[in-house]
Amino acid sequence: MNRIADLPDATLQSLHRQVRAEYDAFRARDLKLDMTRGKPAPDQLDLANDMLTLPGNRDYFSETGADARNYGDLQGLPEARALFAPMLGARPGQVFVADNSSLAVMHDCIVWALLKGVPGGAEAWGKAPGGEAPAFICPVPGYDRHFALCEEYGIRMLPVPLTGHGPDMDAVEALAADPSVKAMWCVPKYSNPSGEVYSDATVRRLAGMRTGAADFRLFWDNAYAVHHLTERRHEIANILDACERVGNPDRAFIFGSTSKITLAGAGLAFFASSPANLAWFLARAFKRTIGSDKLNQLRHVRFLKDQAGLMRHMDGHRALLAPKFDAVIAALEGRLAGTGAATWVTPEGGYFISLDATPGTARQVVALAKDAGLAMTAAGSTWPHGQDPHDSNLRLAPTFPSLADVTAAADAIALCILLAAIEKQCAERTKSSRTG
């Protein structure tokens, strides 16, 4: 199709009638489709059903002989730390195993930083001498729950654009020079939602950049470390090594989880970092709990067994997910290629497709979709405070619905995007003919 902006008025009006009719027909089907959240589908969870009877009746000793049923072992079972250390890019001794939810671990790091400070800092982040609120650098589009944590605790958010291989590092470095800028959110592999894989050069610059704050931290949420959608298993540069090499050994806090590996509601979460940061984390965690659920750690180890087992398991996810992503991309291309109504990325891993609709139409697209029985993630949710200045970015989450539903939903979304773009073009022409 030709670009909407280039269509003669008559063609545009005819196209508008046609697309409107298609939309009305879709709406009349009265479907209920949900593309809001990055949830695994039931068939993905089925891959881990053997966990539901583990660790087994007589199996509760860790490899050190500790009784995993009882209190103790705050840092986590050695075999659980060993199994997931490679995914985190750390040594087993640098890993802490938490309960379900890496978001909770990030939350705790934030409240501890606010109330207690972090290694290398002169004071707690919440007690700056001038009373200035700390700030996080936020690559956009980004993860709404990261932004919600900052909002909850009055942390200022400074958006920087993404480039396709990580954040715009010139912008990052300019912001990081301010001493009140204490941290930066990073989803370095298959970013939520842009699918970004940080380049080695980006990782190196993040590790080595000058920061105004001596206690600056990268909140390195490697949530999709092994969540590939193609045969290519992307690797990124090791951030802990990169930081250590340039004399900033304590710069990175690494987070991860098995929520999208084993069971979303019953996984393990991880913190990994330098020895100084780990000691800090353990000292704080020791006040909070006597230990995480070690039977769930044992359950994971018994089920996944080793690196090869983990990779095989992730191949199972890929087999279920890749067709859904393909269906979305095909629907977008089928309806939108050449129209200029939207641009999107084809991710090679992760859980999302990021799409930029015609500026000024994202809210309208979500409203049109809602009207047609299709729930989408709220427009703006990928920006701090839910405010996308371009009203353009949309996050598509194709993992949970069935392939048939994803296919239908993606086609409907493409239709809504197209309709919103056409109506905007029509409105602009009307306006310019009035003012012209």
Place this chain on the structure above:
Amino acid sequence: MNRIADLPDATLQSLHRQVRAEYDAFRARDLKLDMTRGKPAPDQLDLANDMLTLPGNRDYFSETGADARNYGDLQGLPEARALFAPMLGARPGQVFVADNSSLAVMHDCIVWALLKGVPGGAEAWGKAPGGEAPAFICPVPGYDRHFALCEEYGIRMLPVPLTGHGPDMDAVEALAADPSVKAMWCVPKYSNPSGEVYSDATVRRLAGMRTGAADFRLFWDNAYAVHHLTERRHEIANILDACERVGNPDRAFIFGSTSKITLAGAGLAFFASSPANLAWFLARAFKRTIGSDKLNQLRHVRFLKDQAGLMRHMDGHRALLAPKFDAVIAALEGRLAGTGAATWVTPEGGYFISLDATPGTARQVVALAKDAGLAMTAAGSTWPHGQDPHDSNLRLAPTFPSLADVTAAADAIALCILLAAIEKQCAERTKSSRTG
């Protein structure tokens, strides 16, 4: 035996030699005994071994049909809330189910109160207008991990004595009148370590007392709600009802867990409170996590089934624990009755025996025990900042060692208490003869 203080010098010296010899003989046996922590013994954990294969291969739907393997249901499965609501003295709708560790839930309430404030408060606890640190009332002897949380976050601790049926309420009311006093630790049933069961009158006064802070909270850690050691299942007055009746509906935060019911390292923790407090808690928790481990909730429901099942299970614990507590009491009576060297309580539930040794000797008792291969909880640990002004209180934790080891350890502890008391008496007489 007669009171040590009343013995003639010659008798005292002869007794000293005899007890010293017994102690040396004990030390020569080179034992390794540990009475430090309130850990369940392996045979107690065995009672819950059937949980190790639950919920079972095809059993992952909650009673509402939700897939417990996936994200969602922040507040907890309805059937898990229903099962544990009676133990917490709340309705199921007032209960939040957290992951392993009620200490973590208390921690989170404290950091949220410090950073965000609680319902009814004009500002966050950490942001008082004058900058004054908030304070907690702390009945003593109390739980060291409660005190460690306060210490971690710079919260002032105000000790009040216990009476045998709860804290000294005149002292509590006098302290609570200060607006910077924001909360009070309470272990209302079978207190750690004193075994205290709060009387109805105590509960009523706590619910109704005037507090200087409009946002005052009782941190009601009902850790031993169903942990009886005798056939008498003590009940305490319902604190939520008592608070509501007198117009202070939001005064109590209730905490509990299954750590000492099912599996210490893999239990459930609970928060229960008024609708306003629960809404506050849920809003905070929603920022922190997408949800707790619901499969572990299902596992608990499948295993314990109902109130009768829970009670039967606790009877199993009692059968294992009561003989250990009896052995300790027998050893203390055998060695110390009539000597005036110590007083102690015989608890009817919980995990500890609180003992007051001769003032000024508790540290010495622990040192003597350590020298003889017997690890005890550090003297002073039952007081804020680990500082017992009388150097007298000792917490005995008889649950984890075998009955044989508990019997040996209790006898040895009694011997150490006696020896320390005698040596103190000897030293005092020497001193007074010098100064006299």
